[in-house]
Amino acid sequence: MDAKVTVSDSQAVLRLGGRFDFKAHREFRDAVDSLLGQAGGKPLQVDLGDVSYLDSSALGMLLMLRDKAKAANKDVALIGVKGSVRQVLDIANFSKLFAIS
Incomplete structure (x- = not known):
């Protein structure tokens, strides 16, 4: 999986690509920490x-992101969702x- 954090004047985006599964756990966690640190x-x-591709462990990682964001008083939106991921x-x-x- 590829993970890239970009922060603009109006939003903070975590862009993911490839297979989002258990093997991506460490990379995703690091990207989430970076996203939350830069988002303001x-x-x-x-x-x-x-x-x-997205599996049940990826769903768990998204829930972990949601919990961390909620602790920081932030909402998370999922964008660009299509096909089998949707x-x-x-x-x-x-x-x-x-x-x-």
Whole structure:
């Protein structure tokens, strides 16, 4: 998995690509820490547009991000969601936990 944090004047984005599974745990955790450290008061977005595969451990990692963000009084939106990634998130009812677009 590829993970890249970008922060602009209006938002902080964690852009993910490739397979998002258990092997990505350390890289994802490091990217989340970087995102939260750089975000300041900006809204957080996770761009899943280039993710080709998502499994249950990835869902757990997204929940971990949500918990860390909530502790920092921030909301997290999932953007660029499409195809099989959207199906997995829909089945898991993540639309009740995240804004998804």
